[in-house]
Amino acid sequence: MDEAGRGCIIGPMIIAGVIVDEKIEGILKEIGVKDSKMLSREKREKLFDFISDFAEAYIVNKAYPEEIDSNNLNDLTYMKIIQIIYASLPFQPRVVTIDKVGNEEIVIEKIRELGLKDNVVYEADVNFIEASAASIIAKVIRDRIIDSLKKIYGDFGSGYPSDPKTRQWITEMYEKDKNNPPPIIRRTWKTLLKIAPNYHISKGELYGY
Incomplete structure (x- = not known):
């Protein structure tokens, strides 16, 4: 899992989870999946389609400005992440990789309660292909929302x-x-x-x- 738009002053924060079979990790690396910040928008859009095709599933959660203003941002991020974890359970994930923000104990405790292995680390979006894929999904969806907001x-x-x-x-x-x-x-x-x-x-x- 990873997010896009945490630090923005305008628009929502998008949190994405991508469920990846270990067998396709090599394919995702070959096609250029990496941290979304290292990619052009055009490349992210292309990879979005590839990830959609090759991943087991992806799950997206959103936090809108009013919600962000009313909560501690780190706590809110982990709350949204936990919701994604529950939504992923039908796919029987084994390891949950998360790009760490703030105090991660609350989410690690929940992951372990569910009998899953936690991998909550800084720069997960750089070092783990599943988090890189999630960063692309989150960024592309936020970009599209921002485009829609600009029309208004x-x-x-x-x-x-x-x-x-x-x-x-x-x-x-x-x-x-x-x-x-x-x-x-x-x-x-x-x-x-x-x-x-x-x-x-x-x-x-x-x-x-």
Whole structure:
């Protein structure tokens, strides 16, 4: 499993799980499956189709901005991952490989409860073909969602807070309406304090402390 869009200020985070038979790991390597960040969008799209054809299955979960704002991001990521693990059980997986984020104990405990082997490590998307495949699935699906959102809200760039185009778009939205941000913005991101302060909501405000 892997995710795409954790650090974005716009749009959902996508979590994907890919169920891979060991017999096809070599095929996936041969066709160029690797961490999605190392691939062009065109290559990711092609590999998406190959993975769809060769994998036993893939499972996708989503976390939308309001949900991300209302939860600890690492806890939410693992909650979504656990949901994918349960959804994968009919395929009888043996090993669960996850690109580690934060304190992994909660997900490791759940994996072991289910009688599965845990492989929760940093850079799993670089070092394990199944996580690389999941990173491609997650990234392609998020890219497609972002394309759809741009048709509604205009071109906001990559959606990452470091992207000048994204920051400019938020600034323009703020100038039009300082009190009603587009629902695709994650309102707890601190970037907003500098460019759109009225849009920002702290976790404390949401949790009531």
